[in-house]
Amino acid sequence: MHKRILPVVALGAAATLGLAACAGDGAATGGAVDGEGQELTVWIMKGTNPDATAFYDEVSSAFEDETGATVKIEEIQWADAHDRFVTSIAGGTTPDIAETGTTWTAEFADAGALEPLDEYVDAEDGLRDDLVEGLAVAGTYDEELYGMPWYAGVRSIVYRTDVFEELGLEAPKTWDDIVTAGEAIKAAKPDMLPFPVAGDAEFQVYPWVWGAGGEVATLDGETWTSELDSDESQAGIEFYTGLATEHGFSSAGATTWKETDLRDSFTQGNVAMMLSGSWTPKALIEANPELEGKIGAAVIPGEDGGIAPSVLGGSHLSVFNTTENADLAWEFVKLMTTGEFAEQWADETGYFPGVQSAMEEALASTDPLVAPFAQQMVEGGASVPVTPNFGAVQAKKTTNSMIQAILGGQKDVATATKDAAVEMTELLNK
Incomplete structure (x- = not known):
């Protein structure tokens, strides 16, 4: 089954x-x-x-x-x-x-x-x-x-409401909305990263896989198979990495960023949109009281609307x-x-x-x-594959390495996802 x-x-x-x-x-x-x-x-x-x-x-x-x-x-x-x-x-x-x-x-x-x-x-x-x-x-x-x-x-989109209001933008409800908002921010505020892609942040990746209808891995009987290289998963990863490689919403330095680096840059006023946890807005404001009233949150949209699942x-x-x-x-x-x-x-x-x-x-x-x-959390909370071996996938940084290879230009999306799927499948079945 x-x-x-x-x-x-x-x-x-x-x-x-x-x-x-x-x-x-x-x-x-x-x-x-x-x-x-x-x-x-x-x-x-x-x-x-x-x-x-x-x-x-x-x-x-x-x-x-x-x-x-x-x-x-x-x-x-x-x-x-x-x-x-x-x-x-x-x-x-x-x-x-x-x-x-x-x-x-x-x-x-x-x-x-x-x-x-x-x-x-x-x-x-x-x-x-x-x-x-x-x-x-x-x-x-x-x-x-x-x-x-x-x-x-759970992680959702955290964004600068003051920037969005200044530019007449609304919180994104589709992937196209993210691009539209990002292009407007990029044009009006060239010193601000519209939506940086953190290369060393695994849980930032999966919402785009799921939002495109893909899967991280599936279980058939006792055998796990990674589906990071499915057409749907590739489409989600193509969109996510494309925020950097195609639209220029990120920076070369973000290729090695962890989620903490994202939050630090946001606090410093250098980021307009990011994925961040429900536990972070309070900490962001405490670290920089000037952000009070300037931070908003929105669910992560699916490709054409709705809610993309996010790692719970x-x-x-x-x-x-x-x-x-x-x-x-x-x-x-x-x-x-x-x-x-x-x-x-x-x-x-x-x-x-x-x-x-x-x-x-x-x-x-x-x-x-x-x-x-x-x-x-209620409508779009999801779990990574529930298996003792998923820790080995995280230790090997299979997903992070895939994203960094794409961002750095060493591999295209098709090659990077195929290589990652092979490695993840092997690790999950050890």
């Missing part, structure tokens, strides 16, 4: 994932578990929430009131986290619970380190249908849920199978990822919650720097 891997978020439709409930060693409970005298160890990534100490105190207190158990929360650096997880899995010293990035959950599940969560999710009334689908898909491996959706962010990034909370009380661990996961604490974490971090019920405020927002991202 040919399985298409492009899970666009549809809130309230997570039941269509067909995840099989699987009985575990402990009984799932709809209420609190007696954890008197027990302590859970939790690893959370440092930096996502700069005000985390007060939050941790509140959630720990609430958890102890509810279960009688205490919790030890340890913050670890993203840069060190993967190696630390691998070492702890090998040594059997994993925490009870940990934040796992969406591209790591499948890897750790494949290593046999995680507890399946379907039994617990399905025991909570309505929770399965409340999960954000893109996060649930990313947390699913071999038809079992190992990562409970916690928070997410974020984190899960996972329970490791070294825990002595999986039921108690689930109670903490549930407390963190649903209800008031899910909403509080989202408010403090600038990300979106992983459940629909906690996203109601964002979905109803009229804030021009919130509403477009919320719409992008």
